[in-house]
Amino acid sequence: MMIAQTKRRAFRDQVYWGRPxxxxxxxxxxxxxxxxxxxxxxxxxxxxxxxxxxxxxxxYRALFETGFASQPESVSRDDGMKVKxxxxxxxxxxxxxxxxxxxxxxRRCRPYLERELDLLKRIRVVVALGRIAFDSxxxxxxxxxxxxxxxxxxxxxxxxxxxxxAPALISSYHPSQQNTSTGKLTAEMLRNVFARARAxxxxx
Numbered sequence: 001m002m003i004a005q006t007k008r009r010a011f012r013d014q015v016y017w018g019r020p021x022x023x024x025x026x027x028x029x030x031x032x033x034x035x036x037x038x039x040x041x042x043x044x045x046x047x048x049x050x051x052x053x054x055x056x057x058x059x060y061r062a063l064f065e066t067g068f069a070s071q072p073e074s075v076s077r078d079d080g081m082k083v084k085x086x087x088x089x090x091x092x093x094x095x096x097x098x099x100x101x102x103x104x105x106x107r108r109c110r111p112y113l114e115r116e117l118d119l120l121k122r123i124r125v126v127v128a129l130g131r132i133a134f135d136s137x138x139x140x141x142x143x144x145x146x147x148x149x150x151x152x153x154x155x156x157x158x159x160x161x162x163x164x165x166a167p168a169l170i171s172s173y174h175p176s177q178q179n180t181s182t183g184k185l186t187a188e189m190l191r192n193v194f195a196r197a198r199a200x201x202x203x204x
Contacts, residue, residue: 017047020094020109023116024049025087030124030201031068031194032117032167033059034133036174037092037101044095048077049088058175058190059088059129066194085201087123089116091136106136114140123167124204125197130174131155141166157185158193160200168200 021038035055038044042053050056051074063069063086070082092101093109117123117140128134138150146166147153153161153169161169172185172193179185 016045018044019047020112021047021049021090022093022112023087023089024051025083025089026085027087027120028122029083029085029087029120030122030204031086031197032120032123032126033063033086033088033129034113034126034137035059035088035090035129036132037090037099037105038095040095040099043090046076048074049090050074051079051081052076054177054180055175058180058185058187061187062190062194065191066198068194068198087116087120089113091133101132110136110140124201125168125170127170127172127193127197129172130176131171133174134169134171137169157189158196160196170197 021043035050038049039053039055042056043049043051046052050059056074060069060074060081061072063083064072068083068086071080074081091109091113092105093112094105096105126137128137134155135150138147138153141147141163142150147163155171157171157173159171163169170193172190173179175185175190
């Protein structure tokens with residue numbers, strides 16, 4: 001696919017993964033982290049979600065500092081990264097052009113996300129990174145009859161939602177370069193999201 005053929009100069013000698021990127025994490029996870037889609041030169045290049053790009057740098061550092069990851073950086077599939085108690089996935093499995101998935105891409109990828117959620121029996125908290133991931137997860141709950149409407153849940157950074165018969169849901173700004181470079185999302189803000197998730201898990 002073209003998204004894997006157009007390479008950045010820094011990675012021109014690398015073979016891009018260029019295929020759907022699966023979720024990554026602990027099968028006994030109590031925390032589920034949901035993002036939007038693999039970055040063209042991150043997960044799409046390395047084959048592991050949130051790996052090899054600046055969004056991943058922010059995410060894994062926050063996970064490391066809250067005890068969910070073994071190291072603060074994730075640069076490749078064979079970098080020794082181990083996660084404990086967390087599973088990380090994306091609503092869309094392939095890198096979309098211009099980082100803007102269309103409705104058909106969400107529809108085609110949704111069964112994989114639903115299957116992961118069904119297989120992970122111990123999930124206590126879902127952290128949705130960004131409004132689109134937040135709406136995607138709520139859409140699943142609505143279609144399954146767990147909630148009646150998505151609009152009852154307002155998106156905001158580090159906002160926790162209690163949902164009967166479902167894991168707690170925490171919304172967060174996405175650790176995109178646009179958000180982190182402008183200061184809309186800082187390392188401390190993201191770390192606080194996972195500290196809140198840890199506290200909820202510890203109380204459950």
